[in-house]
Amino acid sequence: MSSEQKQVSSSQAQSIVEWLKEIGVETEVKVDKYNVAWAEVPMEKIKDSIRILKEKGYRHLTTISGVDLPDEGVMELIYHLAPVKMDGYPLLCLKTRIPRDKPEIETITDIFTVAIVYEREVYDLLGVKFIGHKGLSRILLPRDVPEDYHPLRKK
Amino acid sequence: MLKKVKRWAFKRSLWVFHVNTGGCNGCDIEIVDALTPKYDLERFGIKLAPSPRHADVLLVTGPVTRKQAELLKRIYEQTPDPKFVVAIGTCATSGSTFEGAYNVLGGVDKVIPVDAYVVGCPVRPEAIIDAIAALIEKIDKGEIEKIEKA
Amino acid sequence: MGLYIPIGPYHPALKEPITIKIKVEGEKIIDADIELGYNHRGIEKLLESKLWISVPFIAEHICGICSGVHQLTAIMGIERIFDIEDKIPERAMMLRIVGLELERIHSHLLWLGVAAHEAGYDTIFMYTWRDREKVLDVLEILGGRRVVYSIGKVGGVRRDVDDKFIRKAKETMKYIKKQAKEYIRIFEEDPIVQARFRNVAILPYNVAVDLGAVGPTARASGVPYDIRAEDRYFGYSEEIGMRVAVRKEGDALAKVLVRLDEVIISADIVENVLENLPSGPIEIKVPPLKAPSPGEAYARSEAPRGELVYYYRSDGKRTPYRVKVRTPTLANILSAGYMVRGGYIADVPVAFASIDPCIACMERYVVIDDGKKIRKMRWARLIHYANKWFKQNLHWLKEERL
Numbered sequence: 162m163s164s165e166q167k168q169v170s171s172s173q174a175q176s177i178v179e180w181l182k183e184i185g186v187e188t189e190v191k192v193d194k195y196n197v198a199w200a201e202v203p204m205e206k207i208k209d210s211i212r213i214l215k216e217k218g219y220r221h222l223t224t225i226s227g228v229d230l231p232d233e234g235v236m237e238l239i240y241h242l243a244p245v246k247m248d249g250y251p252l253l254c255l256k257t258r259i260p261r262d263k264p265e266i267e268t269i270t271d272i273f274t275v276a277i278v279y280e281r282e283v284y285d286l287l288g289v290k291f292i293g294h295k296g297l298s299r300i301l302l303p304r305d306v307p308e309d310y311h312p313l314r315k316k
Numbered sequence: 317m318l319k320k321v322k323r324w325a326f327k328r329s330l331w332v333f334h335v336n337t338g339g340c341n342g343c344d345i346e347i348v349d350a351l352t353p354k355y356d357l358e359r360f361g362i363k364l365a366p367s368p369r370h371a372d373v374l375l376v377t378g379p380v381t382r383k384q385a386e387l388l389k390r391i392y393e394q395t396p397d398p399k400f401v402v403a404i405g406t407c408a409t410s411g412s413t414f415e416g417a418y419n420v421l422g423g424v425d426k427v428i429p430v431d432a433y434v435v436g437c438p439v440r441p442e443a444i445i446d447a448i449a450a451l452i453e454k455i456d457k458g459e460i461e462k463i464e465k466a
Numbered sequence: 467m468g469l470y471i472p473i474g475p476y477h478p479a480l481k482e483p484i485t486i487k488i489k490v491e492g493e494k495i496i497d498a499d500i501e502l503g504y505n506h507r508g509i510e511k512l513l514e515s516k517l518w519i520s521v522p523f524i525a526e527h528i529c530g531i532c533s534g535v536h537q538l539t540a541i542m543g544i545e546r547i548f549d550i551e552d553k554i555p556e557r558a559m560m561l562r563i564v565g566l567e568l569e570r571i572h573s574h575l576l577w578l579g580v581a582a583h584e585a586g587y588d589t590i591f592m593y594t595w596r597d598r599e600k601v602l603d604v605l606e607i608l609g610g611r612r613v614v615y616s617i618g619k620v621g622g623v624r625r626d627v628d629d630k631f632i633r634k635a636k637e638t639m640k641y642i643k644k645q646a647k648e649y650i651r652i653f654e655e656d657p658i659v660q661a662r663f664r665n666v667a668i669l670p671y672n673v674a675v676d677l678g679a680v681g682p683t684a685r686a687s688g689v690p691y692d693i694r695a696e697d698r699y700f701g702y703s704e705e706i707g708m709r710v711a712v713r714k715e716g717d718a719l720a721k722v723l724v725r726l727d728e729v730i731i732s733a734d735i736v737e738n739v740l741e742n743l744p745s746g747p748i749e750i751k752v753p754p755l756k757a758p759s760p761g762e763a764y765a766r767s768e769a770p771r772g773e774l775v776y777y778y779r780s781d782g783k784r785t786p787y788r789v790k791v792r793t794p795t796l797a798n799i800l801s802a803g804y805m806v807r808g809g810y811i812a813d814v815p816v817a818f819a820s821i822d823p824c825i826a827c828m829e830r831y832v833v834i835d836d837g838k839k840i841r842k843m844r845w846a847r848l849i850h851y852a853n854k855w856f857k858q859n860l861h862w863l864k865e866e867r868l
Contacts, residue, residue, distance in 0.1 A: 193546075194546075194549075194551075194552065195546050195551060195763075195764075196697075197763075197764045199762070220675070221678065221691070222678060223766065223773065223775050223792065223797075224775055224777075224790070224792035224796075224797075226777050226788070226790040228779055228787070228788045239777070241764065241775065241777070243696070245691065252697075252764060252766075254762075254764055254777075273678065274676050274677055274678065274800065275677055275678030275797065275800060277800065278796060278797075278799060278800060279792075279796075282796075286510070301506040302419070302506065303382055303383050312418050312508065312511050313510065313511055338505045338506075338507060339505075339530070340527055340528060340529050340530040340533070341529065341530040341531055342527075342530020342531075342533070342613050342614060343530070344530070345530060345531065345576065345613070346613065348595075349595065349599075379507065381505065381506060381507060383506075412527065413523070413524050413527055414507050414508075414509070414512065414527075416512065416515075417507050417508035417509065417511065417512040418508040418511055418512075419506050419507055419508040420507050420508060437527070437614060438530055438613050438614065440612070
C-alpha cells in the first residue's frame, strides 16, 4: 500500500474516532496494511457505536464472529462492518468483550435486520445470548443436541 | 463391455435415486452432468428415479452429517429389494477432509451397507457411468448373489 | 395463506420438517425460522486442529461449485496473516482473476440451467450445461481438474499458462458471449418464459438493503454493491473490464438477466487479462509457513453468489485459533424468505431458486398450510404441478404479468 493511501486511511480512521467520541466512546482505531480497521469498545457502548457507524455510512453488516478466550475469562464478539459508497474508508472490525461466565449482550437486530441470522449462529456454536432477539434458537446444529453443547467453545 | 451393457439395457432400464448427505455438491453436479448430452447416461437405459420406491440403485454423495444419517436410513428402507448402494466420492467413502469434524459421521457405510465405492473428489462423469456400467455387467453375468437368490 | 418453504431434505417420517418460516409483525420481518444444518459439517472447528498451510486445501472442498473463490479467499487471508500479500507477483494475481471469472461464468450457467429446469425448460438446461462444459474444459487446463480446479497456492498460482491456453480461452469466451446474448434475448422476448419469471419473487431495493442481501440477488434489485469494485482485491479494476452489473426490477427475470450480464462482463475480463498478461513469476518463494505472529486477518471477495468472508485469528501457534467463514447464501437467506411470499404456489420453485442457494438441493418438500389443512408436496411433484398449472393458466397469466 502506498504512503498516500496510508495517509488517506489514517484520516478516515480519525473520522471514526471522532464519531465515536460524539457518543462518549474513547477508543483507538488501527488500520492495517490491507485497509482493514480494528477497534474495541466496551460492551455497554457497542450498540450505540454500531448505530452511529451505520448512520455515518457503515451500512453493511458482513457477519458477527465470536471468539472464545478462556484464558482471559472472556468471549470476544467482532462485528464486521463495511462502508457503502464511502471512498477510501476501511472495512471495520469492531470488537467487544463479554464475560465468559455470563455471555450475554444486547441484540442489534433492530439496527441490522440481517443480524437475526448471524446472532443465531453465534448463539448456536458459542452459547452467547442476545438479549432482545425475538427468535434466538439454533440455526446449524440439530435441535436435539444438549442445550449446553456449543462446539466452538474451547475446552 | 459397452456392447454387452447396451444389449442388457435394451431388456431393462436401471433406475437410480440420488441422495446428498451433506456434501459440497461437487459430486452431485457431476452426477447431473452424466445425464447431459456430452456424457448421456440415458442411452444406457439408466434413469433418475423420482422416489426411492422406484429405485434399483442408490447413488449417495456426501460425508453424512448427523442430521442426514436418519434420512439416509429411511431412504434405504424405502428402497425395494434387490437394491444396490453406490457411494459416490471420497466423502461418501471415508468422509474425506471432513472426517473427524463434529457433525460428520465419515462415510456412507457408517449408516447403510455399501456395494460399491467410487473415489474421486469429485468423481468425473465418466467414472460414474463406468461404475454403473460395471454394476450392470456384474448383474448380467449373474455375479450378484442377491439377484440370483431373489 | 401461509407458505412454508423448506430448504434441505425432508422426510414425512421425520418429526421436524425443514422449513423457512417468516415471523412478521405487520410488514416487518422479526424472525425467520430456518434450518440449514443438513449441510453443516463443522468446518470452522475442524480447521482449529489443522495446520495453517492446510486451510486452503480444505476450503476448496467447502463448495463444489465455487471451490475456486473459497480457496483464493482463504489464501488471501493466509497471505494477510503471514504478511506476504503485497509481495504476490502481478502475473499470479491476474491468473487468479482469470480463474475466478471463469468460475463465475460456469457457476452462473449452472444456475441458469437449474432455474430453467425448475421452470420446466429442459432445453435451456441442456444448452447452458453444454456451454458450461466448454468453460470447464478451459478451467481444466488452468488448474488441472475440471471441478475442484485448485488454481491458487499461498504465494501465487500453481500453474502457468501458454499461448495455446490463451488462444483456447479467448475462443471459448467469444463463444460464451454469443451464447449469453442469445439467452438474454430468449428471456427478454419469449412471452412464455416471461410469464414464469417476470414480476415473480420481487425483492424491492429497500428490502434488499435492509435484509443485507449480497451478490446478484441484491444487484438485480438495483443495489450496486460488488466486492470486486469495493475492495479491488487481486488487482480488479475498470482497466481490465470490470463493471458492476445492475438491474432495477428486482424480480426473478432481473435476477436471470443480471447474471447473464455478469457472464458477458466476466468473459470480457478474461479476454482483457489474457491479452495483456504481465510477464514474470507466478509465485513468490515463501519460506515454509509455520506459524504467523499473534494477530488477526480479514478477507472478503465476490463469489458467484455474493460476498464471501474469511476471518482468521492467530495466537502464534501452527494451527489457527479461530477461523470464521461466512458464505453468501447465509447472507441471502432472509431475502429468500421474503421473496417466496405472495405469488402463487406455482411460483415457488423459481422464487426460491432465484437466490442461487448453495445447499444440497436434492430432496425437498413444500408444506402448505392454508389455515384449514396442511398439505405436503415433494419438490419434484411441486415442479410438475407448477408446470402443469402454468400451461393451463398461461392465457390470463400473460395478461397479468406482461
